[in-house]
Amino acid sequence: MSKPLIMTPGPTYVHEDVRRAMLNDIGNPDLEERFFEFYKETCERLKRLLKTENDVIIMSGEGILGLEAACASIIEPGDRVLCIDNGIFGNGFGCYVKMYGGEPEFLKFDYREAVDVNVVEDFLKKDHNFKAATLVHCETPSGISNPVGDICKMLKRYGILSIVDSVSAVGGETLETDEWNIDIVLGGSQKCISAPPGLTFLSISHDAWNAILKRKSPVIGYYCNLSLWKSWYEDRWFPYTQPVSDIYALRAAADRLLGDQLRIERHRNIANAVRAALVNSGLELYPKNGFSNTVTTFFVPHGTTFGDIYNMMLNEHNILIGGSFGFLKDKVIRIGHMGENCYQDKISKTLDALDRTFEKLNIDLQSKLYSSCQYVPSPNSHF
Secondary structure, X not given: OOOOEEXXXXXXXXXXXXXXXXXXXXXXXXXXXXXXXXXXXXXXXXXHHHOOOOEEEEEEOOHHHHHHHHHHHHOOOOOEEEXXXXXXXXXXXXHHHHHXXXXXXXXXXXXXXXXXXXXXXXXXXXXOOOOEEEXXXXXXXXXXXXXXXHHHHHHHHOOOEEEEEOOOOEOOEOOOOOOOOOOEEEEEOOOOOOOOOOEEEEEEOHXXXXXXXXXXXXXXXXXXXXXHHOOHHHHOOOOOOOOHHHHHHHHHHHHHHHOXXXXXXXXXHHHHHHHHHHHHHOOXXXXXXXXXXXXXXXXXXXXXXXXXXXXXXXXXXXXXXXXXXXXXXXXXXXXXXXXXXXXXXXXXXXXXXXXXXXXXXXXXXXXXXXXXXXXXXXXXXXX
16 A cells, blocks of 8 residues: 555644655765855745744754744742633643743643733733743644734834743744744644654744853753853854754755745635535534644544544555544544645545544535635634
8 A cells, every 4th residue: 555645733644745855865964064064054034934034043853843943941949820711732832831840830721722922911011920921823733823923023022031832823823023023933744844753943032042151050951051042053063963854854845835835825714625625514623713725623523533534544645644642532533734745635534534433434514525625725714
């Protein structure tokens, strides 16, 4: 059997051009001038995706490394940190805050809804004595995107550093790092970028560098210590040997994404079409609002299980779909329409297979998903 069509919310399909890039000669990244230049040029491409003039670095490790490194480098023992929490990853930031001696204060929201900017503003009027705030651009488990632009601008007015997890959003959602005053924004190679998993990248603002370099206490640990990267280019020195082939692939994938001037509109339109098909069929979306451009989450229909759907999709249709984890385990199905997954032919094939799967499992739909999915460029449509 051929390899399955991967329609999960990361890792995503890796294009042949990106895989071929990994065949380039490896050399010695610690000693060769050409690799320092290649790494810098790759960071410049990522700056264009992030819409920033801030420093960007690439680290060897999945996106979680970036989240932990940001917390490890910014947070000192006793620092108060606001954790804006409307999902599993928003809540998880608190673990890193505690790990490095910080004191997390959770501002919680309904896990089926986007963060309400007005509630954040009312909270900050009463209490804004925080060194930093953490928030998630796209909550991947639930398929909810948050208004990080409005929130980060507000945080900056109060002198609070912002740490934004945009791992599942970079490339598929609008992101204006500098305009929105984001201090640290994090991405990952395996989501919309559609490169192999294993790399995280992040931008670091002037204010964030000040906080990192002027700490009263040393950063705990080495691998997560961002201060080691401050002068990597001037010194021609990396804190550790770089994963050359992975960075070749990241560069090729970033070039593909940057070459698509309509990438945000493409993600938005396909996401709208998928959600419309699900709603028209009678299936229930998990989010009530704040729908993501990159992943759609809906409840497992009554009368079956996620395991039955997953196994039939894979074994009979050779398509890999996602479930979720934590409190959403076995309750929802996730379709990843991000990066190389986000094309009509792949979405159509996935929805047709779901129709056949539901029919075989005796799940009645009000209309077929495949026939209900109309790709109509209407950025303002919503549910």
